[in-house]
Amino acid sequence: MLSKRNMKILVTGAGGYIGTTLTEMLSRDSYEITAIDRFLFGDTLDDIHNVNKIKADIRNLDTIKFKDALRNIDVVIDLAALSNDPSGELDPVKTFSINHLGRFRVASLAKREGVRKYILPSSCSIYGFNDEFVDESSEPNPLTTYAKANLMIERDALALNSKDFEVTVFRLATVYGLSRRRMRFDLVVNDIVGQIFTKGITTLTTGGNQWRPFVHVRDVCKGLITAAETKKDLGGEIFNLGQDNQNYQILDLARKIFSAIGKEEKYEWKGSPDTRSYKVKFDKIKKSMGFVPGWNIESGAKEIWDALENSQVSYTDLRNITVKWYKHLMEEGIDL
Numbered sequence: 323m324l325s326k327r328n329m330k331i332l333v334t335g336a337g338g339y340i341g342t343t344l345t346e347m348l349s350r351d352s353y354e355i356t357a358i359d360r361f362l363f364g365d366t367l368d369d370i371h372n373v374n375k376i377k378a379d380i381r382n383l384d385t386i387k388f389k390d391a392l393r394n395i396d397v398v399i400d401l402a403a404l405s406n407d408p409s410g411e412l413d414p415v416k417t418f419s420i421n422h423l424g425r426f427r428v429a430s431l432a433k434r435e436g437v438r439k440y441i442l443p444s445s446c447s448i449y450g451f452n453d454e455f456v457d458e459s460s461e462p463n464p465l466t467t468y469a470k471a472n473l474m475i476e477r478d479a480l481a482l483n484s485k486d487f488e489v490t491v492f493r494l495a496t497v498y499g500l501s502r503r504r505m506r507f508d509l510v511v512n513d514i515v516g517q518i519f520t521k522g523i524t525t526l527t528t529g530g531n532q533w534r535p536f537v538h539v540r541d542v543c544k545g546l547i548t549a550a551e552t553k554k555d556l557g558g559e560i561f562n563l564g565q566d567n568q569n570y571q572i573l574d575l576a577r578k579i580f581s582a583i584g585k586e587e588k589y590e591w592k593g594s595p596d597t598r599s600y601k602v603k604f605d606k607i608k609k610s611m612g613f614v615p616g617w618n619i620e621s622g623a624k625e626i627w628d629a630l631e632n633s634q635v636s637y638t639d640l641r642n643i644t645v646k647w648y649k650h651l652m653e654e655g656i657d658l
């Protein structure tokens with residue numbers, strides 16, 4: 323196996339919430355990193371060492387330059403995307419062009435350039451609505467443009483899997499936790515902490531009984547790095563990335579967060595009940611890769627609370643609410 327020092331990893335979407343945390347962790351371990359991103363949230367990788375930054379759109383980066391960037395790369399982790407349901411609905415055609423076709427371009431060029439592994443972070447949202455526990459063999463039920471685009475790239479990328487080009491899909495649970503360089507307060511755990519911090523009360527979608535699986539951002543990165551490093555052939559496989567005991571109904575989740583940060587529970591309700599509800603099994607990733615998360619909702623919520631108290635992140639910064647920031651960019655004339 324390649325030692326960390328000479329393993330070369332290309333990360334798309336490296337300037338995002340998961341990407342910045344992943345790039346920091348890879349940099350600390352002395353990997354050689356190439357980061358491709360439009361940097362729509364700013365120069366979020368500004369002072370990280372050993373990163374070759376390419377500010378570009380995965381859809382139209384010049385093919386020769388793209389192939390140059392991919393030459394001698396061992397592993398691609400393909401994070402670039404419009405990263406949630408509301409952003410995906412801003413312009414569904416653009417969403418498919420990035421999340422499906424753009425990432426298919428990355429995968430195809432990677433295969434042509436002799437990259438060994440292609441890792442696709444997809445989403446458990448492809449399970450949509452399901453009353454029963456779902457696992458990797460369950461029938462997907464994608465309800466939104468974002469989820470449909472994820473399912474499309476999963477299928478097309480897996481079709482490229484071969485002996486010399488291992489394609490592995492990770493369906494991430496809903497991510498939470500602090501990512502200092504690019505924070506997302508549109509993710510439910512982070513949002514609940516931010517609301518309690520700013521107004522002492524949290525607004526939940528009516529009902530509060532919809533199920534979701536959760537995973538901490540640094541555990542996601544740990545899982546992706548394990549996949550990049552492993553000698554096991556994970557080619558052609560799909561893994562749910564998370565932990566069985568981090569499936570929660572939203573009201574129970576909010577209760578846990580109030581308790582973790584030691585505040586009195588206060589709720590208000592909005593909208594009609596959420597049609598997306600899924601609880602997910604994660605035994606496959608545990609058995610095959612020995613993956614066990616180190617974080618839980620309580621420790622993750624407390625860390626965000628402390629960062630808010632220390633002004634390391636801001637709940638009111640427009641950039642930290644993905645769809646609002648994208649709307650703002652569009653008003654400024656920047657095309658998605």
Ligand SMILES: NC(=O)c1ccc[n+]([C@@H]2O[C@H](COP(=O)([O-])OP(=O)(O)OC[C@H]3O[C@@H](n4cnc5c(N)ncnc54)[C@H](O)[C@@H]3O)[C@@H](O)[C@H]2O)c1
Pocket residue numbers: 334335336337338339340341358359360361362363378379380381400401402403404405406420424443444445446493494495496497498504506509644
């Ligand atoms: N955060 C979650 O809860 C979660 C859950 C499941 C899956 N995922 C997936 O993980 C990936 C990263 O999510 P995130 O939370 O870090 O989102 P993010 O919005 O913080 O990061 C996405 C990054 O992609 C970049 N980008 C967007 N379009 C691009 C393009 N055309 N070319 C190049 N770069 C482009 C953006 O500038 C941004 O830096 C996404 O594919 C998302 O669907 C995230």
